[in-house]
Amino acid sequence: LVAGLFNPMWAGAAQPLVMGFSQVGAESEWRTANTASIKDAAKKDGITLKFADAQQKQENQVKALRSFIAQKVDVIAFSPVVESGWDTVLREARAAKIPVILTDRAVSVSDPSLYVTFIGSDFVEEGRKAGRWLLDFAKKAPNAELNIVELQGTVGSAPAIDRKKGFEEIIASNPKLKLSRSQSGDFTRAKGKEVMEAFLKAKDKKIDVLYAHNDDMAIGAIQAIEEAGLKPGKDIIIISIDGVKGAFEAMVAGKLNVTVECNPLLGPQLMQLARDVVAGKPVARRITTTEGVFPAEVAAKELPNRRY
């Protein structure tokens, strides 16, 4: 064989599969781990990845999806910033016969067959787990009311909607647990800090518990609490979601009480799914990841095992 003359097409070898992936942004530690997992898995799997970062804006995602359609990729995968507003562009993908896989976040569309499958966590269940931890905590606490404030994720996003819903469903069973304030911190540290500062400044009611929809906002809030001269994890009990390394470090330092795990390492499963979908194999409509709950007591022991 003469080097340079060999064309794999002549040998009948398949062209590498091309995936267009539209990511939410780079808003959190979770997202960074998710992006790394997807890029890594594509490389290992020999899949050509066209990656676009939407910087938390739906309009950027719609543009990215349209550009993937124009480029005739084999498969589109994306993690939708918000739940609604996808019907039109998903119909365009269908008209171009490009299958769509949802990762991480769900959409609400009029016709569910506009996407093939959805791989990601059960966010309602994560909210319930956070609520159950607080129910247990409240059992041990003196009989007074517990005043809770909430830092929500991105407005209109599946994890913000569902984590609120699951948490509220559980705490409703104990009238001692009262949610007094709830505002979006857009899943970032900077916003989490800013909103917590505003909560603390209100000073109308002592804050007993903070429920943050992700670790990054909790970590931002921890700073705000310390700057206000209070002890996070003690004066204010803090519950968050994701289970990133930063949360484990905060728990080891006694500043965070519990994190509910949400697994970002979806890359390998996504690549396998993409291959199956393109090959026309049947796949499950919904693939849920398995996750745990990590209270501060186990943080030091678990930290070395954390992969994100």
Ligand code: GYE
């Ligand atoms: O919890 C948060 C990120 O969609 C599950 O998005 C994801 C969430 C995650 O910004 O940290």
